[in-house]
Amino acid sequence: MIRNFTGVIATLLLFLMPMLTMGTYAEERKRGTMEMLMTSPLTELQIVLGKFLALLTLFAMMLAPTLIYHLVMSRYSEPAMPWRIVWTGYLGVFLLGGVLLALGSFISSLTESQIVAGVVTFVVFLLLWVLDMSVRSAGSTTGEIFKYLSILQHYDTFAQGVIDTSSVVFYLSAAALGLFLTHRTLESMRWRRA
Amino acid sequence: MIEVEHLTKSYGQARAVNDISFKVEKGEILGFLGPNGAGKTTTMRILTGYLPATGGTARIAGFDVFEQSMEVRKRIGYLPETPPLYPEMTVESYLTFVARIKGVAAQNIAGRVEESMKLTNLNDRRKELIKRLSRGYKQRVGIAQAIVHNPDVVILDEPTVGLDPNQIKEVRNLIKGLSGEHTIILSTHILPEVEMTCDRVVIINKGKIAAIDTTENLTSQLKGGERVQIQVRGNADALRSKLESIEGLIRIDLEPQEGTDLIQGSIESEEGKDLRAQIASGIVHGGLDLLEIRAVGLSLEDIFMQLTTEEKAA
Structure with a gap:
């Protein structure tokens, strides 16, 4: 049942995350507030991390009410609620969300239109999901590689109540990659703005 | 306070700013005047x-804008052409946010926000969402944002564009009030604005400085000669020959008014020569009716036109 829940959340993220991230940088650029941020005594890293933490906080706040569901279930569940699995599930959701937020805000930093950012982000996420489905049953070596690279594969272990270090590392590095790329776009904006 | 030396900026082949140099002293208001697209x-x-420059240097308060960008950014307040506002925030929370990212010490934030709202007359709108404010109020929030951290230098890009005459007046007074304590650079393509608010003017055209001087000097120095407006009833050719016999006139423009025998004329004489008496007696003795004669000084507008069109001819 908990696996079901985390599975549903993952599908929801596909639709929800592009909406959260699409405006992050695109809207700032369009409004001209990016010009203010860039001329403030802030480093690009501060801007990138600040925005990412804000997105994570918002995401955590959206996730929090789903706890009620588990609390209600735990009252009636027989045998007792496996809370450990619930928490690892949440950890997985949070890590996956972090990766998607980092990627989404990177895409948002590339354009001035949040609609474009939203659509492109959605398409990219959709591809990730499709890729995941197509490698689920793969057996060959290349299949294994793609399997490792599929972000949803790593999600499953959390839903089973296992904290797999390699998955944690995978998620953290994927999020870091997204943030790094965003940082590079902001830096390059300083150079080739027309 | 601000030193700009041989500053150049190219976009590909096009030179948006071409080798400009100027200085601004502490407490001065410098007007940046030029047609749209001049490089302001x-x-x-x-x-x-x-933006990074392609060549040349610029220093603010002794710090290089490129090498020591952070130090510079702490010391400047900047209002871009469109005020950088978050429409869904209230005036007060927005200014508090700006104060924080501009590095105002935590214990001073409330005081600085209060001060900037007082200076820009925003006190009664502090709890209002920025998106509900009128254009004029938004502009004021933009200015408040530029001064909230009490910067040494305030840079305002076309601060009065899109405002109604009353609001323009308010904003100009506000800018004047800020000088002394702050060094101000403002850009505009509206000439009377420069005449009214600025101590010195840089006229910029096609990325180059066309003139730089105090507002008064520029007006008197470039005036060249005196200009006289006349209105005469009679024959245009007769009038022209009469005027041409007067020594010291450098330009005679006559415009016969269609359907009447009236002629509008604009005459310029050499510098420092007041030839109104000669002109008047010349016209009257020539048997023409002099209806009006009036001396006019060249406005900054004429100078601006002269400078920017001369550039084109060169």
């Missing part, structure tokens, strides 16, 4: 550290 915004963006 580009220069300001370089000064704020938003």
